[in-house]
Each structure stands twice: as C-alpha cells, then as structure tokens.
Amino acid sequence: MECEYLNTIDSRKEEEVINLIRLFVMPTGNLVADKYVLENLSIQKKNGTDIANEYKYNEYIRRLSSKTQPNWEGLTWIIDLLPNNPTMAINVVEAYYVAHFWFLPDFRINGLLNTLTLIRAKYLDKTHPRDILLNLNPKEFEWLVEYLYINMDYETELTKDSYDGGIDIIAKKHEKGRKETVLVQCKRYTPNIGVGTVRSLLGVVASEKASKGVLVTSSAFSSSAKKMENNNPRIELINWSDLVMLLNKFCGSNWSSNLSRIFLKRHNK
Incomplete structure (x- = not known):
C-alpha cells in the first residue's frame, strides 16, 4: 500500500475504503493460474507422486478436480464484518492466506496483504480524540x-x-x-x-x-x-x-x- 494513502485514511470515506477492499479481496471464481496448478498435479501423478493422498483433504484441489464448482470460494463477505468486527475480519483473511498461500498467484497474495493493511489502518488504528x-x-x-x-x-x-x-x-x-x-x-x-x-x-x-x-x-x-x-x-x-x-x-x-x-x-x- 502507498504510504500517502494510508497517511490520509482517516479522512477517506468508509465507502471508498470498502470499495478498495472489495477490489483487493479474493472473489468467488476461477483464476488463470488454476490450469497450471492442475497441469502440475497431472505431471506429478504421472511421475508416481501420490497426489491423491498428499492433498486428500485439500478443498481447493477437490474443487479444481471436480470442475463442477468455482475453484475459489471468495472472501468478499468479510466486508459484512466491518466496521464492528475488524479483528474477526483480519483473522479470517489471515486464515485464508495460510490455507491457500502455496496455490495463490502473487497478485492475489498481495491483494490479501493489502486488505489486512487497509482494515488495520482504517478500523484498528483509527484515532479518536481524548x-x-x-x-x-x-x-x-x-x-x-x-x-x-x-x-x-x-x-x-x-x-x-x-x-x-x-x-x-x-x-x-x-x-x-x-x-x-x-x-x-x-x-x-x-x-x-x-x-x-x-x-x-x-x-x-x-x-x-x-x-x-x-x-x-x-x-x-x-x-x-x-x-x-x-x-x-x-x-x-x-x-x-x-x-x-x-x-x-x-x-x-x-x-x-x-x-x-x-x-x-x-x-x-
């Protein structure tokens, strides 16, 4: 995130910040990178790696393989936790990051990190006069x-x-x-x-x-x-x-x- 924006975030309208979070956070749907993950899994399987066992309970891999559902469950619903529960929203984003880090492309990882920065700056670090x-x-x-x-x-x-x-x-x-x-x-x-x-x-x-x-x-x-x-x-x-x-x-x-x-x-x- 640009420091200039964060330095003025108290004066920014909440609607503006929410719209920015909506852009950064992961939506429900598919990513271009998904096909490369699927190709890599196929190659590993051909090489004898027991993919089914390694990712037996991985929800993303299950969705990717089923081809009947969106590969990614979105996080835009965390907006409903704001402004009253910013810590809960942060915990959700951090958990999503940990669970999916190895499969997310860089721009989506950066989007999650920017989301965390915005929530902290707007809702946790907000100044109130004494x-x-x-x-x-x-x-x-x-x-x-x-x-x-x-x-x-x-x-x-x-x-x-x-x-x-x-x-x-x-x-x-x-x-x-x-x-x-x-x-x-x-x-x-x-x-x-x-x-x-x-x-x-x-x-x-x-x-x-x-x-x-x-x-x-x-x-x-x-x-x-x-x-x-x-x-x-x-x-x-x-x-x-x-x-x-x-x-x-x-x-x-x-x-x-x-x-x-x-x-x-x-x-x-």
Missing part, C-alpha cells in the same frame, strides 16, 4: 471499560461503590488454561496517575488473591508508575491511547458512535 473519554462521567467511563472486557470474552461484575480497594470491575475467565480473575480500577482523570495509586492497586490484588490488577485511565501515567508496572507482572496500566486502541480492536472503530446505546443497555441491566 475528549470523547473526558466528556464521560465516571460511571459512564466504567461502563465503557466493562463493555470492552465483555467484548474480550470476560464475565464482568460492576462492584458497588462501597467495595474495598477502589475496584470498579471484576472480570473473570473460567476457560481451562485461561482461568483468571482481573481487578479493574477505572480513573476518569485529566492529571497523570502517580505511583501511589498503582501501589495501592497492587496491594488489593495481593489481598484478594487475584490474577492481576488493571488500571484504566482517560489520562496517562507517571514515569515511576510505568516503572512499577514493568517490575510487577500482576499490574497492567492502560492509558487513554491504549484504551482507544483496544476499543477499536475489540468493539469496532465506530464505538464512539455507539456510546448512547452501550450506556442505555447497561443502565437497564
């Missing part, structure tokens, strides 16, 4: 962070105001091999967060025997706070720009347009 977070009240900020953890496949519980240690959200995973309890503290602040707040959170994590503590803020952290994070694997600090990146990744780049809906649904629980 004011969006600062304009939330503290309870709305907590709801937004909880919404993020729900979309990261955690079971969540908003604590009562009287909960000891200033913990706002308890996020849990129960899956074997990934079981964890995360204590989340939300700070809808403007000033930087200092090391004292981080130290207090670490104490709560230890006393509650939690997996780790996460401090999420609409501001940033002091250098001493970040140093403490680096020295303590049970502490994670998420500043406002980290939060925006995670919201883009797990909630879709249009999360800021959905704030009213998110808060109304949470309010009615």
Whole structure:
C-alpha cells in the first residue's frame, strides 16, 4: 500500500475504503493460474507422486478436480464484518492466506496483504480524540471499560461503590488454561496517575488473591508508575491511547458512535 494513502485514511470515506477492499479481496471464481496448478498435479501423478493422498483433504484441489464448482470460494463477505468486527475480519483473511498461500498467484497474495493493511489502518488504528473519554462521567467511563472486557470474552461484575480497594470491575475467565480473575480500577482523570495509586492497586490484588490488577485511565501515567508496572507482572496500566486502541480492536472503530446505546443497555441491566 502507498504510504500517502494510508497517511490520509482517516479522512477517506468508509465507502471508498470498502470499495478498495472489495477490489483487493479474493472473489468467488476461477483464476488463470488454476490450469497450471492442475497441469502440475497431472505431471506429478504421472511421475508416481501420490497426489491423491498428499492433498486428500485439500478443498481447493477437490474443487479444481471436480470442475463442477468455482475453484475459489471468495472472501468478499468479510466486508459484512466491518466496521464492528475488524479483528474477526483480519483473522479470517489471515486464515485464508495460510490455507491457500502455496496455490495463490502473487497478485492475489498481495491483494490479501493489502486488505489486512487497509482494515488495520482504517478500523484498528483509527484515532479518536481524548475528549470523547473526558466528556464521560465516571460511571459512564466504567461502563465503557466493562463493555470492552465483555467484548474480550470476560464475565464482568460492576462492584458497588462501597467495595474495598477502589475496584470498579471484576472480570473473570473460567476457560481451562485461561482461568483468571482481573481487578479493574477505572480513573476518569485529566492529571497523570502517580505511583501511589498503582501501589495501592497492587496491594488489593495481593489481598484478594487475584490474577492481576488493571488500571484504566482517560489520562496517562507517571514515569515511576510505568516503572512499577514493568517490575510487577500482576499490574497492567492502560492509558487513554491504549484504551482507544483496544476499543477499536475489540468493539469496532465506530464505538464512539455507539456510546448512547452501550450506556442505555447497561443502565437497564
């Protein structure tokens, strides 16, 4: 992808980017290169290579040999995952790339790579002004962070105001091999967060025997706070720009347009 285009992608209309993705992504149909793959397989078979066994469960080879269906199942449907599920769209394209790399011509490989670049640039790296977070009240900020953890496949519980240690959200995973309890503290602040707040959170994590503590803020952290994070694997600090990146990744780049809906649904629980 041209750097000039990527540098201006925030100002590009979504329809334009979608149309470009549609051009790059693999459509359903056949490729000129398919006949060369078929010829090569025929030659190998004549030379005694057990092609049938080697590609026994390869769907592309099955379609290529059957001649009754398009050789390639397309990927244009990933557009339906945008803008709300960009990470899912990326996972699909990456899986398609891995499964078909050895049979795709270079221009189609480049098309898939360009698709990944466009999705990341438009939907994951999209910038949102910090004011969006600062304009939330503290309870709305907590709801937004909880919404993020729900979309990261955690079971969540908003604590009562009287909960000891200033913990706002308890996020849990129960899956074997990934079981964890995360204590989340939300700070809808403007000033930087200092090391004292981080130290207090670490104490709560230890006393509650939690997996780790996460401090999420609409501001940033002091250098001493970040140093403490680096020295303590049970502490994670998420500043406002980290939060925006995670919201883009797990909630879709249009999360800021959905704030009213998110808060109304949470309010009615």
